Amino acid sequence: MAPAARRRITVPGLRGSDRAVPAATVARLPLYLRALVALEDGGVPKVSSDQLAAHAGVTSAKLRKDLSFLGSYGRRGVGYDVAGLRASIEDEMGLTRDLPVLIVGVGNLGHALANYGGLSGRGFRVVGLVDSAEPLIGTTVAGVRIRPVTELEMLVSQHPGCIGVVAVPAMAAKEVTDRLVRAGVRSILTFAPVTLDVPSGVHVRKVDLAVELQILAYHERARTEAVAG
Amino acid sequence: MAPAARRRITVPGLRGSDRAVPAATVARLPLYLRALVALEDGGVPKVSSDQLAAHAGVTSAKLRKDLSFLGSYGRRGVGYDVAGLRASIEDEMGLTRDLPVLIVGVGNLGHALANYGGLSGRGFRVVGLVDSAEPLIGTTVAGVRIRPVTELEMLVSQHPGCIGVVAVPAMAAKEVTDRLVRAGVRSILTFAPVTLDVPSGVHVRKVDLAVELQILAYHERARTEAVAG
DNA sequence: TAGATTGTTAATCGATTAACAATC
DNA sequence: TAGATTGTTAATCGATTAACAATC
Numbered sequence: 001m002a003p004a005a006r007r008r009i010t011v012p013g014l015r016g017s018d019r020a021v022p023a024a025t026v027a028r029l030p031l032y033l034r035a036l037v038a039l040e041d042g043g044v045p046k047v048s049s050d051q052l053a054a055h056a057g058v059t060s061a062k063l064r065k066d067l068s069f070l071g072s073y074g075r076r077g078v079g080y081d082v083a084g085l086r087a088s089i090e091d092e093m094g095l096t097r098d099l100p101v102l103i104v105g106v107g108n109l110g111h112a113l114a115n116y117g118g119l120s121g122r123g124f125r126v127v128g129l130v131d132s133a134e135p136l137i138g139t140t141v142a143g144v145r146i147r148p149v150t151e152l153e154m155l156v157s158q159h160p161g162c163i164g165v166v167a168v169p170a171m172a173a174k175e176v177t178d179r180l181v182r183a184g185v186r187s188i189l190t191f192a193p194v195t196l197d198v199p200s201g202v203h204v205r206k207v208d209l210a211v212e213l214q215i216l217a218y219h220e221r222a223r224t225e226a227v228a229g
Numbered sequence: 230m231a232p233a234a235r236r237r238i239t240v241p242g243l244r245g246s247d248r249a250v251p252a253a254t255v256a257r258l259p260l261y262l263r264a265l266v267a268l269e270d271g272g273v274p275k276v277s278s279d280q281l282a283a284h285a286g287v288t289s290a291k292l293r294k295d296l297s298f299l300g301s302y303g304r305r306g307v308g309y310d311v312a313g314l315r316a317s318i319e320d321e322m323g324l325t326r327d328l329p330v331l332i333v334g335v336g337n338l339g340h341a342l343a344n345y346g347g348l349s350g351r352g353f354r355v356v357g358l359v360d361s362a363e364p365l366i367g368t369t370v371a372g373v374r375i376r377p378v379t380e381l382e383m384l385v386s387q388h389p390g391c392i393g394v395v396a397v398p399a400m401a402a403k404e405v406t407d408r409l410v411r412a413g414v415r416s417i418l419t420f421a422p423v424t425l426d427v428p429s430g431v432h433v434r435k436v437d438l439a440v441e442l443q444i445l446a447y448h449e450r451a452r453t454e455a456v457a458g
Numbered sequence: 459t460a461g462a463t464t465g466t467t468a469a470t471c472g473a474t475t476a477a478c479a480a481t482c
Numbered sequence: 483t484a485g486a487t488t489g490t491t492a493a494t495c496g497a498t499t500a501a502c503a504a505t506c
Contacts, residue, residue: 221323
């Protein structure tokens with residue numbers, strides 16, 4: 001009988017899905033990536049888990065556990081190769097080629113995002129800005145011309161796999177989200193303080209400034225009452 | 230004459246500290262609060278955990294567990310009193326009187342926050358805007374005059390217990406944070422993509438737009454590769 | 459009472475942490 | 483070899499979920 005041909009334990013063609021990276025780890029990989037980029041820019045070739053963890057603001061045990069999900073990229077007794085680990089994380093995160101980003105709503109927030117230096121050059125490219133306000137149409141922000149919302153669907157089809165950013169007032173957020181989803185967008189970042197219902201398979205991340213402040217308020221209250229107690 | 234409307238079942242003088250509310254619950258209370266405000270504005274007097282959970286985008290089991298940490302504010306077979314539960318959460322979160330907010334850095338992001346309607350009227354009041362750019366000094370945003378950064382310490386001392394918002398470029402974030410902490414601020418919201426070291430007892434919440442996009446990129450990559458397989 | 463819904467329990471799941479054998 | 487540091491294990495901790503007795 002034939003010897004078992006070298007069998008991978010993983011399902012062919014499903015690379016990545018075999019060793020599911022925990023959500024908490026995925027959320028920290030960008031922090032490590034940023035620290036690594038800074039070290040590389042500073043000409044540092046090697047780094048230990050202790051050093052890298054300090055840069056990223058986590059414990060070294062957590063860092064090593066996180067990196068272990070990507071594979072073994074360190075050398076015992078030595079540490080990690082800065083450039084190599086950086087490339088590994090970029091690869092794992094899907095940042096090897098620029099990801100198109102479409103920003104809906106060019107108020108102060110949309111403006112801030114379009115101008116954010118941390119986007120271009122870090123794996124993202126703003127490919128579209130749309131707004132519903134007449135006076136804005138045709139003007140440019142960060143080198144990109146603002147288009148009417150009616151062109152949203154066209155822009156999405158021109159940039160398959162793009163990330164949609166919802167930076168419109170709360171009132172308009174549901175409709176914009178529905179349109180993005182219908183047009184084929186499956187990754188959405190929203191700043192609107194409303195609950196968005198999307199089909200399963202669509203990823204939504206929500207950044208809510210009021211919520212962040214309210215969480216801080218909770219701790220501030222706890223402190224004040226402890227003193228007044 | 231006012232009858233004692235509210236009784237406390239908790240240990241006197243230890244209110245709050247005896248039943249530590251889990252961090253995950255604290256982060257969700259603002260979502261419930263927002264849903265309750267919307268219901269109240271709509272004239273809805275009662276709500277079940279199923280309904281409220283749907284509004285907030287969580288499961289009803291999770292909602293009931295979360296609320297159980299605040300005490301028993303529902304009635305079996307009936308549901309929750311919308312106004313009453315709203316007041317309880319606001320009380321628990323420390324939103325009964327306006328919390329002063331000091332925004333450092335009035336670029337697009339600081340601008341967006343200062344103009345954000347969800348702040349005033351929801352427990353917060355922007356009491357100061359500071360920036361280092363000469364041309365901005367003296368101009369007003371959302372009715373607040375922009376002051377030079379040199380007045381940061383004075384503003385903090387005028388508003389004890391205020392929340393500091395760091396909306397300056399990454400380069401300046403560390404120094405601004407140190408100054409806020411030295412001046413006595415113990416709650417900080419930062420948008421700068423850098424690791425901030427603060428003394429224990431100081432709460433920092435970090436909102437990082439690039440990190441959010443990178444997390445979405447990870448899922449987008451996973452999908453693309455599954456298809457390309 | 460009969461139906462509805464909470465508050466709580468117990469099981470499960472996922473994340474963190476400390477420690478150390480493996481190994482450079 | 484001796485010292486350093488990773489990768490992994492096992493224990494702990496915290497969060498989620500399902501189910502249902504309590505009770506309105």
